[in-house]
Amino acid sequence: MPAPLPRPRPRSLGLTFGSLPTGPHNAITDVPGVRVGQVTIWSDDPVARTGVTAIVPDVPLDLFLRPMPAATAVLNGAGELTGSVEIAEWGILETPIMLTGTSSVGRVADGVVDELFEAGAEEVVIPVVGECDDSWLDDMKRRWVTAAHAREAIAAATDGPVAEGVVGAGTGMVTMGYKAGIGTASRVLDGLGTVGVLLLCNFGGRSQLRIGGRLVGEALAAEALAAAPTLDTGGSCLGVVFTDVPLDARQLQRVARRVGLGLARMGSVAHHGSGDIFCAVSTANRLPRDAEGKVALELLADGSLNDVFTAVVDATEEAVSNALFVADTVHGVSGNVVPGLPVPRVLQLLDLA
Numbered sequence: 001m002p003a004p005l006p007r008p009r010p011r012s013l014g015l016t017f018g019s020l021p022t023g024p025h026n027a028i029t030d031v032p033g034v035r036v037g038q039v040t041i042w043s044d045d046p047v048a049r050t051g052v053t054a055i056v057p058d059v060p061l062d063l064f065l066r067p068m069p070a071a072t073a074v075l076n077g078a079g080e081l082t083g084s085v086e087i088a089e090w091g092i093l094e095t096p097i098m099l100t101g102t103s104s105v106g107r108v109a110d111g112v113v114d115e116l117f118e119a120g121a122e123e124v125v126i127p128v129v130g131e132c133d134d135s136w137l138d139d140m141k142r143r144w145v146t147a148a149h150a151r152e153a154i155a156a157a158t159d160g161p162v163a164e165g166v167v168g169a170g171t172g173m174v175t176m177g178y179k180a181g182i183g184t185a186s187r188v189l190d191g192l193g194t195v196g197v198l199l200l201c202n203f204g205g206r207s208q209l210r211i212g213g214r215l216v217g218e219a220l221a222a223e224a225l226a227a228a229p230t231l232d233t234g235g236s237c238l239g240v241v242f243t244d245v246p247l248d249a250r251q252l253q254r255v256a257r258r259v260g261l262g263l264a265r266m267g268s269v270a271h272h273g274s275g276d277i278f279c280a281v282s283t284a285n286r287l288p289r290d291a292e293g294k295v296a297l298e299l300l301a302d303g304s305l306n307d308v309f310t311a312v313v314d315a316t317e318e319a320v321s322n323a324l325f326v327a328d329t330v331h332g333v334s335g336n337v338v339p340g341l342p343v344p345r346v347l348q349l350l351d352l353a
Contacts, residue, residue, distance in 0.1 A: 005042055006166050006179075006328035009340070012321045013347065015212050018314030020307075023186035026318075027162040028196030030186040031242045033057055033283055036198065037157030038168030038182070041144045047333040049138040052108055052145055053099040053168035053182060054153035055198060055240055057283055060096055060112075061119040066288055067092035070281040071253035075260040079236045079275015082109055083128035091249025093281050094289070095127050096154055097240055099169035099200045101134040104145035111150025123289070130238035130277060132202035134172025137332025162198070165327030169200050172332065174235065175323060176217060176267060177206030177224070178341045179330050183323030187311035192300065193245040195311035197259070201323040203235035203274055208267035211321060216349040217267060220342065236275035237263055237320075241312055246284035246298045251305060256280035258309045262316020280312075 011026075023030025040051040057063060070093035072084045082105060087093060095116065100108045112127035134140060153168065162184045164170070170181020180201040187195050206224070209217030239259035247255065259278040260270070270276050285297045300308070328340035347353040 005040065006330060008163065008165050008326045009328055009343065010325065012318065012325050013343065014352065015321060017318040018310065020187040020189070020311055020314060023188050023194055025161045026186055027184040028055065028186060028198040028240070028242055029159045029162055031194045031196040031244055031283065034196060034242045035157035035159050036162045037153040037155065038163060039149045039153045039156065040167050040171050041149065042171065046142060047139045048144045049172035049330065049332045050101045050104065050134050050144050051168040051171045052149050052153040053170070053200065054157055055097040056154055056157040057242060057281065060115055060154060061121060064094050064116055064121050066286045067094040068281050068283055069247060069249050069252060069285055070279060071249045071256055073253055073256035073278045075276035076270040076274045078273050079131060079277050080105060081128065081130040081238065081277045081279065083126045086126050087279070093128065095125065097279060098127065098129045098150060099238055100129065100131055100145055101138060101140055101169065101172060102131040103140045103143050105129050105131050107143065107145050107147050108150040111147035114147055115151050115154055130200065132173055132200050132236040132238060132275065136174055136336050137172040137330055137338060139333040164322050166330060170323065173200065173202035174338050175201040175320065176204040176209040178324055179327040179338045180323040181327050183319035185315040185318035185322060187315050189245065189307050189311060192307060193243055195241065195243045195308060195315060197312060197315040197319050198240045199316065199319045199323065200238040201320055203237045203263070203276065204268050208269065210265060210267040211346060212350055214350055216346055219349055220345070234271045234273035239278040239316060241278070241280040242283065243308065244283045245300055245308055247282040248285065248297060248299055251302065252280040252282060254305065255308055255312055258312040259316050262313045263320065265317045266320045
């Protein structure tokens with residue numbers, strides 16, 4: 001029998017990231033209507049350490065018929081987010097956002113197309129699928145993920161708490177030399193709405209790791225002399241922001257860029273080989289696909305965006321921290337091992353032990 005998945009550990013153990021309050025689950029699902037579904041593919045013989053994560057803001061056909069305002073931003077482009085050209089051109093999201101390993105993008109896209117055609121879509125479907133490279137732990141040449149797995153993740157999407165770390169698309173991911181994966185957090189803006197962030201964390205070098213503003217990575221790297229050099233370079237991060245604050249595509253592009261600031265707080269420098277790609281979506285101001293004529297949209301004034309920016313940066317920083325704190329050690333293909341974050345030592349370095 002395959003070894004069981006590592007059990008998730010507690011989240012950030014009392015660390016705080018900014019002054020804004022979190023939503024009830026401190027997850028992207030705190031944004032009304034947003035649901036997350038995940039499928040984890042785990043086997044020891046042969047080795048599989050991969051999966052799919054689906055962010056589903058509405059019934060897929062309803063989303064396709066009444067898209068949501070959306071935009072993307074790229075910090076470093078050594079990665080892929082399919083459908084981003086259409087998002088840039090039309091400023092809308094019309095399918096769930098799917099996350100997976102690099103070699104599985106096409107099959108996940110097939111699953112989204114199948115899902116919508118079977119649901120009754122009568123027009124061309126352009127799926128939105130983001131990827132990170134999980135090949136250090138996963139035998140990615142076997143391409144475990146199928147279109148059926150993508151549809152299973154969509155069907156499994158629920159609101160409420162979101163599993164983090166070694167789950168779904170995050171199963172084989174590495175961040176700052178430690179096991180990470182899926183991370184999420186939210187912030188509530190009084191009188192405005194909720195901002196939620198979900199990340200697929202797979203980036204950065206161990207010596208660069210910062211937590212709560214403290215450079216803990218140098219000490220950790222010095223104490224882990226046997227760390228594999230390949231775990232300390234490159235990597236990627238796919239970041240997804242949802243909010244019910246009424247914003248248009250131009251404003252959402254500005255919001256999406258702020259994910260990069262949250263990553264920088266954790267120590268990311270967006271390495272040359274990193275795919276740091278972000279998407280921001282508002283669940284407000286939806287219009288039918290065939291809408292014509294003039295429309296009057298409710299929009300937050302640009303001068304009031306600072307609170308939204310702050311929420312995105314703080315939630316992004318916390319989401320990375322959550323992914324690291326929750327994930328434990330994983331053994332993968334070719335004998336590769338990615339250790340879990342040494343939480344007791346980190347707490348000592350943060351003067352929290």
